[in-house]
Amino acid sequence: MTDITSSSFVRQDLLAERPAPVKTTGFIGLMRTRLFNSPTNILLTILGALLLWFTIVPSVKFLMVDAVWSGQDRTACLTENAGFAVGACWPYIQAKLPQLIYGFYPEAERWRVNLTFLLAVVLLLPLLTPRLPAKGLNASLFFVAFPVVAFFLLHGGGIKGFGLSWIAGLLQLFDESIIGAGQALLNLSKTSAVAPLLWVVGSLIVLVGTAISWLIFPLTWLRDYVQTMGQPVWADFAITAAIVCLIAFVLGGGARTGGRALAASIATFIAVAIVIELMGLDRGGLPVVTTNLWGGLLVTLVVSVTGIVTSLPIGIALALGRRSTIPLIRIFSIAFIEFWRGVPLITVLFFATYMLPLFLPGNFTVDGLVRALIGIALFTGAYQAENVRGGLAAIPRGQGEAAAALGLSWWKTTSLIVLPQALRHVIPNLVNSFISLFKDTSLVSIVALFDLLGSLRASFSDPKWSTPSTAFTGFAFAGIIYFIFCFGMSRYSLFVEHRLNAHRRN
Amino acid sequence: MSTGARKPPPQIALKIRRILGGKAGWNGVAVQFAFAAVLGWIGYEIVSNARANLENQHIAAGFGFLRNNAGFDVNQTLIPYTGSDTFLRVFVVGLLNTLVVSVVGIVFATVIGFIVALCRLSPNWLLSRVGEIYVEVIRNLPLLFQILFWYLAVLAALPNPRQSISLLGITFISNRGLVIPRPVGESGLEPFLAMLALGIVGSLALRFYARRALFRQGRMVRIWPYVLGLLFGLPLVTMLVSGLPLSFEMPQLKGFNFAGGSRIIPEFVALTVALSTYTAAFIAEIVRAGILSVHKGQMEAGSSLGLSRGATLRLIVVPQAMRVIVPPLTNQYLNLTKNSSLAVAIGYPDLVSVFAGTSLSQTGQAIEIIAMTMGIYLLISLLTSAVMSVYGWRVSRSLGA
Structure with missing residues (x-):
């Protein structure tokens, strides 16, 4: 024992405490490591502080400190009357708020707009919360039922028929157009050099058209018969419901497994009947408010929600078309996508406003808002197609091959296996497209629709409120609204991305 | 068998x-x-x-109207134009205006975008927050909103020409636009330009020679003193021999407006500011993502080979980052060009404004005019994507080799 102690060194006294390491966390640590750790960094910090000082302080001063909060007209917001250099003129926003939100929507009918906003929020919130169940039902309510209900709420008016009359009318239109083309060829054959050929083709087309008109005769006869009854809408509704339920029953598997499909379609029709009855659509519905009275945030939201709802199916169809191996469909999809992606949205809106009416039959006028909506749907659809294509490309081939090995058809493979996975992959990209769509809705103000920005611009010209700070106040208000929507959507897309990549985190 | x-x-x-x-x-x-x-x-x-x-509607289809007299004035033209010129000339004037606002916007957007990206990547906490705030605010507001903000709020709030804000006494900003000195060519201009061109060609040749020497024989040739001499010395010497190439006509306040100098219309100023700040926010994100995409091991490997920090950045990090940056950057340039069509909202005479706007309402030839306008934009974007696919092909080839 003793020789061990003599040969080995054992410390007899404790070491003095070393000073604690420099703190690198908390505010002090942040200042030490990331703000003031070197001369250059100190300079940069001063630069950043100056930048903030010259932007944030004047903004806060303008919006809060120097602002005028109440008043009746412009005199309240003039420096002479207020006694100080006036910042934001908030009474101007208070006075113009109805115009900025509803446009010229009649005051007595504004509850309809509020109800629509409420419905949208009630349907949208559960759809956006990943934890809640019944996403399929929720999505179909929001993407299919809500637009229809919102149309009859906002626009008003009723219906004269139901599925039967619409289908009969559409088929009749198609048939007339075919016969018209045939007649045109027959007329041409009287003067042309290749007369016999044209005559043969023309007669053939007319013959086909006549055959179709005989084929659809029972349908048109039934429609005309229904229209003579006392309750045409309800009679039509009953017939359509019966036919659709029968088809659903047969396609669902007949007596063996068709019960589910039958129950679902009956439930859908009962819901539709309740909506028709509640809104009195068969009796003319709510008073009509034409779209030239719509304005402000209402138009912004209508355009963006319609764009979102319509562009997604267009995008999916185009993306599938672009990946298809059928030559004509692939070429058409590529050309269509590249065309709309290659031109600016404003020319698309000009196209929809000035060129589209020329392409439609002369007796057929399309509402200005609807024209803009068509343009925006086509434009955004092309962009969504590229997003969806990215998702489709990310799905391993094995998924489709496994589905084919199980004996699923192309449609079932696509709709049950490939698309759900692909869409889930690209939710962040889709939401980003929705953000740019929401921002782009401001462009409709150029084609004489009064969205939020258009209403704002119109309100500037009101002499009652013309003060030096009116324009800044208006832009501050509209900017805050736009920012809240866009920033909220971008945060949501980040949240979804985070969730989707949960398995990659470690 | x-x-x-x-x-x-x-x-x-x-x-x-x-x-x-x-x-x-x-x-x-x-x-x-x-x-x-x-x-x-x-x-x-x-x-x-x-x-x-x-x-x-009694409208004759066809492009015959392009030869008719337009009969309206355009307030900014790069080529001579009067109201008695044809619609075809209006088309060209509008197209040139679109191109000039796009090019100026692209230059500013790139500069601002790189600065903001560097701010966001800076180790300084405050500066990176400032960059982040800039990107978030600008990206979440519609472009048209920003254009109108600059045009209706900021530029309209500027004083009239008599009280205009002067920068160094040579440039004046007022609610009538920006007045800058106008360059006037002198007798020394032609030799100066010729020598400048010669200098550029000579520098390129030197660079070619140096690279050949490096790749073929492994010999480093120091060329930068000669390049500097060619690019700056040669034109300077010419300037001393044959006099100044340019003189500037200074703007003078006369009465209620400026005489002399060249005036840049406020629409152009508002559009350029809005387009470049807006696109800069997107470019900043692209550049940041590109630089972050280069693994930090690359930097470490460079320094372990004995390269200096600057050389590592120049030879290793930037080329790899550019490969990620360039395609989306071109996309943003294309977006800026397409977004310049929003000029129609504030009356800057670009292609959409003078051709699809004024000319369309005067002639009613909707189909022809809108097809021509869309066709030009389509042509620009198809050409760009063709160039980009060549670039992508070259990059993938160099990666594969």
């Missing part, structure tokens, strides 16, 4: 079916026929309706 591989059967029928109908075979052919029939029907309807509608 050798049993060589048998030739596969030719399967001509299968190949034809594959070409005609894709994987779906004869079903695909049938689908194509139905699709072509529907397309043909829609096309026929469009043509016949358009013809009937034009006849009702």
Whole structure:
């Protein structure tokens, strides 16, 4: 024992405490490591502080400190009357708020707009919360039922028929157009050099058209018969419901497994009947408010929600078309996508406003808002197609091959296996497209629709409120609204991305 | 007895079916026929309706109107233009205005975008927050909103020319736009330009020679003193010999407005500011993502090879980052060019404004005018994507080698 102690060194006294390491966390640590750790960094910090000082302080001063909060007209917001250099003129926003939100929507009918906003929020919130169940039902309510209900709420008016009359009318239109083309060829054959050929083709087309008109005769006869009854809408509704339920029953598997499909379609029709009855659509519905009275945030939201709802199916169809191996469909999809992606949205809106009416039959006028909506749907659809294509490309081939090995058809493979996975992959990209769509809705103000920005611009010209700070106040208000929507959507897309990549985190 | 591989059967029928109908075979052919029939029907309807509608409105179809007199003035023209010129000239004037605002916007957007990206990547906490705030605020506001903000709020709030804000006494900002000194060519201009061109060509040749020497013989040739001499010394010497190439006509306040100098219209200023700050926010994100995409091991490997920090950045990090940056950056340039069409909202005379706006309302030739306008934009974007696919092909080739 003793020789061990003599040969080995054992410390007899404790070491003095070393000073604690420099703190690198908390505010002090942040200042030490990331703000003031070197001369250059100190300079940069001063630069950043100056930048903030010259932007944030004047903004806060303008919006809060120097602002005028109440008043009746412009005199309240003039420096002479207020006694100080006036910042934001908030009474101007208070006075113009109805115009900025509803446009010229009649005051007595504004509850309809509020109800629509409420419905949208009630349907949208559960759809956006990943934890809640019944996403399929929720999505179909929001993407299919809500637009229809919102149309009859906002626009008003009723219906004269139901599925039967619409289908009969559409088929009749198609048939007339075919016969018209045939007649045109027959007329041409009287003067042309290749007369016999044209005559043969023309007669053939007319013959086909006549055959179709005989084929659809029972349908048109039934429609005309229904229209003579006392309750045409309800009679039509009953017939359509019966036919659709029968088809659903047969396609669902007949007596063996068709019960589910039958129950679902009956439930859908009962819901539709309740909506028709509640809104009195068969009796003319709510008073009509034409779209030239719509304005402000209402138009912004209508355009963006319609764009979102319509562009997604267009995008999916185009993306599938672009990946298809059928030559004509692939070429058409590529050309269509590249065309709309290659031109600016404003020319698309000009196209929809000035060129589209020329392409439609002369007796057929399309509402200005609807024209803009068509343009925006086509434009955004092309962009969504590229997003969806990215998702489709990310799905391993094995998924489709496994589905084919199980004996699923192309449609079932696509709709049950490939698309759900692909869409889930690209939710962040889709939401980003929705953000740019929401921002782009401001462009409709150029084609004489009064969205939020258009209403704002119109309100500037009101002499009652013309003060030096009116324009800044208006832009501050509209900017805050736009920012809240866009920033909220971008945060949501980040949240979804985070969730989707949960398995990659470690 | 050798049993060589048998030739596969030719399967001509299968190949034809594959070409005609894709994987779906004869079903695909049938689908194509139905699709072509529907397309043909829609096309026929469009043509016949358009013809009937034009006849009702007494509008003659065709491009003949391009030779008619326009009869309206344009407040910014790069080429001589008067109201008695033709609509074709209006088209060219508008196109040039679109291109000039795009090019100026692209230059500023790139500069601001790189600065903001560097701010966001800076180790300084405060500066990176400032960059983040800039990007978030700008990206979440509509571009049209920003254009109108600059035009209706900021520029309109500036004082009138008599009280205009002066920068160094040579440039004046007022609510009538920006007045800058106008360069006037002097006698020394031509030799100066010739020498400048010579200098550029000489520098390029030197660079070519140096690279050849490096790659063929492994010899480093120091060329930068000669390049500097060629690019700056040669024109300077010429300037001393043959006099100044340019003189500047200074703007002078006379009465209520400026005389002399050249005036940049406020619409141009507002549009350029809005377009470049807006696109800069997107460019900043692209540049940041590009630089972050280079693994930090690359930097470490460079320094372990004995390269200096600057050389590592220049030779290793930036080329790899550029590969990620360039395609989306071009996309943003294209977006800026397309977004310049928003000029119509504030009356800057770009292609959409003077051609699809004023000319359309004067002649009513909607189909021709909108087709021409869309066609030009389509041409620009198709050309850009063609160039970009060549670039992508070259990059993938250099990666593969």
